[in-house]
Amino acid sequence: xxxxxxxxxxxxxxxxxxxxxxxxxxxxxxxxxxxxxxxxxxxxxxxxxxxxxxxxxxxxxxxxxxxxxxxxxxxxxxxxxxxxxxxxxxxxxxxxxxxxxxxxxxxxxxxxxxxxxxxxxxxxxxxxxxxxxxxxxxxxxxxxxxxxxxxxxxxxxxxxxxxxxxxxxxxxxxxxxxxxxxxxxxxxxxxxxxxxxxxxxxxxxxxxxxxx
Numbered sequence: 001x002x003x004x005x006x007x008x009x010x011x012x013x014x015x016x017x018x019x020x021x022x023x024x025x026x027x028x029x030x031x032x033x034x035x036x037x038x039x040x041x042x043x044x045x046x047x048x049x050x051x052x053x054x055x056x057x058x059x060x061x062x063x064x065x066x067x068x069x070x071x072x073x074x075x076x077x078x079x080x081x082x083x084x085x086x087x088x089x090x091x092x093x094x095x096x097x098x099x100x101x102x103x104x105x106x107x108x109x110x111x112x113x114x115x116x117x118x119x120x121x122x123x124x125x126x127x128x129x130x131x132x133x134x135x136x137x138x139x140x141x142x143x144x145x146x147x148x149x150x151x152x153x154x155x156x157x158x159x160x161x162x163x164x165x166x167x168x169x170x171x172x173x174x175x176x177x178x179x180x181x182x183x184x185x186x187x188x189x190x191x192x193x194x195x196x197x198x199x200x201x202x203x204x205x206x207x208x209x210x211x212x
Contacts, residue, residue: 053104060107063115070126070136081106082122082130 008015023030038045058076067074083091089099095109110119122130129136
């Protein structure tokens with residue numbers, strides 16, 4: 001043990017207090033030193049930050065199950081955190097200040113808030129399919145196919161202009177129910193005829209119209 005280490009061990013609390021006072025009295029000096037150090041050690045910071053983000057992602061994914069809830073994929077490179085209630089953009093805007101903030105910034109928020117409920121692990125494929133059609137084809141292939149047929153049949157949601165099928169088939173009714181259910185909470189993010197829709201818009205106001 002060096003003299004400095006031995007001295008610190010014997011005077012731990014006093015040393016902490018002395019260092020705290022010094023930092024308070026030398027904020028600008030420390031700020032300038034940190035800026036210069038960062039400028040001359042950019043590669044070191046880049047590697048350190050990359051390791052931090054990767055470790056943070058692994059911790060977050062493992063906490064929520066470690067593999068895709070839908071298909072079972074477990075390669076960390078493919079993993080994402082999904083908002084179970086399909087309100088990702090709205091939630092990120094509320095807690096992070098932007099809809100676009102995802103990835104490590106969102107993982108850090110989850111950790112700082114003790115990994116709250118309402119989230120699950122999905123691979124990129126399952127997450128994108130769920131976002132596009134409301135359900136992953138792994139869950140119900142028929143419903144997924146019907147939802148994509150909406151584009152071919154030129155039918156769309158009158159609220160958000162997303163495509164769907166407009167028939168009396170039970171599967172199509174399920175698609176409509178799932179899709180319209182989103183608008184009971186997130187309809188204020190959509191616009192119709194240039195006018196914002198009330199958050200209290202009910203499912204019955206969501207209609208399916210032929211566009212061309």
